[in-house]
Amino acid sequence: MTRDSDEEQRDDDLADATVLAQAGHTPDPATGALVPALHMSTTFGRDSENELIGDYMYARHQSPTVEHAERLLARLDRGTDAMLFASGLAAVAAIFETVESGGHVVAPTIMYHGAQNWLRRIESRGRIDLTLFDATDPSGLAEALRIGETSVVWIESPVNPTWDVIDIRAAADLAHEAGAILVADCTVAPPITTRALDLGADLVFHSATKYLNGHSDILAGVLITPEANELWEELRSVRMLTGGVLGAHDAWMLVRGMRTLPLRFERACKSALQIARHLEGHPRLEAVLYPGLESHPGHEVARRQMTHGFGGLLSIRVKGGPTEALEVIRRVRVFVPATSLGGVESLIEHRASVEGPDSEVPPDLLRLSIGIEDPADLITDLDQALSGD
Ligand SMILES: *Cc1c(COP(=O)(O)O)cnc(C)c1O
Numbered sequence: 291m292t293r294d295s296d297e298e299q300r301d302d303d304l305a306d307a308t309v310l311a312q313a314g315h316t317p318d319p320a321t322g323a324l325v326p327a328l329h330m331s332t333t334f335g336r337d338s339e340n341e342l343i344g345d346y347m348y349a350r351h352q353s354p355t356v357e358h359a360e361r362l363l364a365r366l367d368r369g370t371d372a373m374l375f376a377s378g379l380a381a382v383a384a385i386f387e388t389v390e391s392g393g394h395v396v397a398p399t400i401m402y403h404g405a406q407n408w409l410r411r412i413e414s415r416g417r418i419d420l421t422l423f424d425a426t427d428p429s430g431l432a433e434a435l436r437i438g439e440t441s442v443v444w445i446e447s448p449v450n451p452t453w454d455v456i457d458i459r460a461a462a463d464l465a466h467e468a469g470a471i472l473v474a475d476c477t478v479a480p481p482i483t484t485r486a487l488d489l490g491a492d493l494v495f496h497s498a499t500k501y502l503n504g505h506s507d508i509l510a511g512v513l514i515t516p517e518a519n520e521l522w523e524e525l526r527s528v529r530m531l532t533g534g535v536l537g538a539h540d541a542w543m544l545v546r547g548m549r550t551l552p553l554r555f556e557r558a559c560k561s562a563l564q565i566a567r568h569l570e571g572h573p574r575l576e577a578v579l580y581p582g583l584e585s586h587p588g589h590e591v592a593r594r595q596m597t598h599g600f601g602g603l604l605s606i607r608v609k610g611g612p613t614e615a616l617e618v619i620r621r622v623r624v625f626v627p628a629t630s631l632g633g634v635e636s637l638i639e640h641r642a643s644v645e646g647p648d649s650e651v652p653p654d655l656l657r658l659s660i661g662i663e664d665p666a667d668l669i670t671d672l673d674q675a676l677s678g679d
Contacts, residue, residue: 306365306366306481306482306552307552307553309365310362310366311549311550312324313325313326313362313546314362315358326358326542327354328539329353329354329355330538330539331349331353331538332348332349332353333348333349334346334347334348349538350533350535351530355542355545356374356535356536356538356541359374359536359542359544360373360374360512362545362548363496363498363502363512363514363548364514366480366481366482367481367485367486367494367514368485368487368488368516369487369514369516370516370517370518371514371515371518371522372512372513372514373514373515373522373525373529374512374536374544375510375511375513375529375534375535375536376509376510376511376534376535376536376537376540377497377499377509377510377511377534378404378477378495378496378498378499378500378509378511379405379408379511380511380534381495381511381512381534382495382511383534384513384528384532384534385473385493385513385525386408386409386412386417386418387528387532388521388524388525389417389418389442391416391417392416392417392418392419393418393441394418394419394421394439394440394441394470395413395418395440395442395443395444396431396434396435396440396442396443396444397409397420397421397422397444397445398422398423398424398445398446398449398456399422399423399424400425400449400450400452400650400651401449401450401475402446402450402475402497403645405475406422409444421434422434425449425454425456426454431443431445431461431464432464435468435470437467437469438468439468440468441470441471442470442473443461443465443468443470443471443473444475445461445472445473445474446474446475446476446477447476447479447484448581448592448601448603450477450631451603451605451641451657452579452605452655453478453580453581453586453601453605454587455581455586455587455589455591456591457595458472458474458490459489459490459595462490462491463490465492466490471492472490472492472493473491473495474489474491474493474495476495476496477495477496477501478601478631478632480496480501480502480555482551482552482555482556482598482599483559483598483599483600484595484596487514487516492515492516492521493514493515494513495511495512495514496511496514497510498510498511499511499630500630500633501554501555501558501602501632502544502547502551503543503544503547504554504632504633505633506630506634506635507543508540508543508544508547510536510540510541510544513525554662555599555602556598558599558601558632558661559582559598559599559600560665561662561665561668562580562582562600562602562603562660563580563582564665565604565658565665565669565672566580566582567583568669568672569606570583573609574609574676574678575606575607575608575676576654577607578604578605578606579604579606579655580600580603581596581600582599582600582601602632602659602661603632603657603659603660604657604658605655605656605657606655607652607655608654611653611654612642612643612653612654614654615655615656616640616643617678618638618656618676619638619639619640619656621678622638622672622675623671623674623675624663624667624671625638625658625668625671625672625675630659631659632659633659633661634661634662635661636659636660636663637658637659637661638656638657638658639656639657640656640657641655
């Protein structure tokens with residue numbers, strides 16, 4: 291038995307937190323090192339028979355440090371394989387590259403802005419036929435589908451930045467009935483809490499830039515598959531031929547970040563719930579949007595598909611409008627006004643002005659990404675920023 295299969299067998303019995311804390315690594319037999327090696331080589335040698343010495347040839351195809359990170363990610367989402375890209379959007383672009391010319395794609399009206407911009411762009415050039423559906427309408431997805439024609443259904447749950455919850459299992463059933471595949475963007479619900487493959491998704495996507503890395507210091511995207519099927523092989527070719535592969539150093543940083551993922555995510559979920567409960571009913575707020583609140587319309591589905599926490603993302607709608615919302619950002623002292631999410635530091639952002647005039651996001655909405663600071667400091671900060679004196 292090889293060392294790898296020994297390791298995998300051992301890993302099957304262990305909790306994710308245990309495997310991640312040890313970076314899926316037993317001491318390196320060659321050196322005894324506890325920290326995984328960083329292999330920077332882009333090219334790999336051949337022996338006297340002209341055979342490759344190891345499993346690698348050139349880093350645009352595959353390389354050991356990237357593969358190590360992929361093995362951990364595949365295990366975490368209970369897939370058979372994972373593929374890392376240079377950013378989340380590089381992975382998104384690869385998926386739509388596999389759609390036949392003119393193929394029908396369905397996606398939510400409100401979703402990660404960058405991914406939707408890409409879909410609109412390739413639609414405007416005639417590459418795909420795009421139908422957007424309202425994720426808050428229970429029959430929205432069914433009506434958007436074309437039986438026998440739709441090839442990809444893209445969903446995100448919870449939906450950024452309104453945190454509407456899409457029922458992944460129900461969406462998978464509908465997509466499959468129409469003959470389409472379901473791709474789930476689970477960036478804000480990492481596999482600690484949601485395993486979309488278990489719920490019927492055909493591919494899971496995460497921007498690993500966010501929770502998986504968690505320290506706002508690398509860009510990365512990952513796809514995870516339940517089986518090495520034809521689509522997977524095509525995605526592998528797309529990554530290899532378009533070169534959107536993750537660099538070895540960033541893969542090493544990602545593994546380093548993932549070692550603390552369960553701890554970071556648990557803390558962020560706990561603080562976010564505490565903050566959401568504290569802010570609910572605040573006289574300066576129109577609404578607090580967080581799937582962990584019983585008042586949230588997606589709470590029941592969230593309880594089923596977010597098994598270990600409702601995430602660290604919430605949004606507040608400030609009474610008055612965009613001027614009052616921007617004034618709150620001007621007054622915060624602990625929250626950092628910046629884009630992105632899922633890092634150890636808490637961020638606040640006015641999405642409508644970032645997304646521009648086409649944005650469907652309410653103009654009074656502020657998105658909060660809760661980090662791992664002391665929650666009492668975050669609550670005090672929001673209270674003083676909202677008090678308006
Ligand atoms: C950030 C993000 C992406 C894009 O990922 P990048 O790593 O920034 O390219 C896609 N989907 C969601 C939900 C995101 O938050």
